[in-house]
Amino acid sequence: MAGENSDGLDNQAAPEQEEHSEAQEPSPQILDTQDLLQRIADSLRSEFTAFQAIPHRGEAGRALEDALRHTLERHLPGRVGLRSGFALGVDRSVSRQADLLLVDALACPALLQAKSMGIYPIDGVIGAIEVTSKITKRKWLTDCAKLMEFRQLLPSSFLQSSALPPAGMMFAADADSSLRTVGDWVATRFTEVREDERQYLPNCVVVLEKGLVCYLEIENGVVKLSFNPINAGMVAVIESPQLHLGVFLHLLLHELRRVLASRMRGYLLHLLKEAHHLPHQKGGLIGLESETIQTTFAITQQLADAAAFFPDYATYLGDDLSGKLADSLHRIPVGP
Structure with a gap:
């Protein structure tokens, strides 16, 4: 009887153990990447807000640059180095001082490197960002001219017919106007410059408290967000503080990849x-x-x-991103 009981217990326990094992099998965790990017934006916004309280304007500006630099260093590939200073053209013309220079960290030498800034040959510089606490129309026009000059620096002769200009962007904590008004500034400047100069216009304007202004590129009948003003048919105004940082990182990596590959x-x-x-x-x-x-x-x-491959941020932002962007996207026609 003891043997029967033992056999009976064994026979009954086996399926229970199997059921228990199945119940304990962990399900895959899904990361809410959009929520994560929102937290990153909130953290950067908090730093920007705190640093604006610094009474010295120059020091406050440097603190904002450092906050953005540290955020980008955490989220951009190691190949993208973040520096401050000047870019040097092959004709020895020097850019005005850039708040942040993005360089090819694997290949770009420093002709001069001090503690906080240096001089870098334009062949190794892939972008620049102008940083400000609050963007006004006057500040936008000043930085627009500055970035257009920077983007027109001459690279080595063998690159002049094939290489894309380095990226040029503006990043502000806030703006004294609505984001749609900032979009109007971009659209107006687009129509004012000569067609052959449009490729040197700033790629985007990020306003941390409001959203992102970039372009809508029309290619083979397909409309897509872009940092490229050359084929722009519209200026894109993304009024979404929840999504714009992820879109900015995605488009920034895409543009840097294009520049490096060219x-x-x-x-x-x-x-x-x-x-x-x-x-x-x-x-x-x-x-x-x-x-x-x-x-x-x-x-x-x-x-x-x-x-020049970088993983694409958009791949990891979720399938419903396009739908969410459509709800926050305002379009300003600029093309023919």
Whole structure:
């Protein structure tokens, strides 16, 4: 009887243990990335608010720059170095001092490096950010001119026909006008400059308390958010303090990737021409008629794109992001 009881207990316990095991199996955790980005924005907003209380205007400005620098350092790839100082063109022209310079940390040398600033060759500089506590129309116009000058600095000759200009952005804690008014400033300036100058306009304006102003690019009938003013058909005003930081990081990485890839392509094309003793003329694939050379060039293009790869923030922001953006997106036509 003891054996029967033992067998009976064993037979009954086995399914219970299996059921218990199934019940204990952990389910995958889902991270609310949009909530996470909101917390990051709130943290940066708190720092900005606290630093604005510093009585010395210059020191308050530097504190804001440091807050943004530390936030970006935590969320951008290590390849993107954040510096302060000046960019130097190949013709030895020097930019005005930038609040934050974004450099290719793997390749960009410093011609001069002091404690808080340096001078960096434009070939290794991939962007600049102007930081302010409160953006006004006058400040916007001043920084717009400053960033356009910076973005037009000449790189090395072999990059001049192929490389994209470095990115140029504005970042403010707040604005003295509505975000739609800031969008109107951007749209007005877009229509005022010559068509060949539009590529040098600032890529975006971030107002931490209000949202983001960038562009809507129209390509093959598809409308998408962009930092690229060249193909812009509209200015995009995203009135969402909850989403704009994630959109900014996504578009910033996309633009930096484009800049890096264009420079790599330019340098690879330069090496290809050198190897085949081809003429160094601006534009096109002069002297690259050979099928073998064309194939080699196509491969180098793909290698450049791969080498400049960054993971895409948008992939991790959730499937409903587009719908949420649509609710907060205001469009200002600027294209033909």
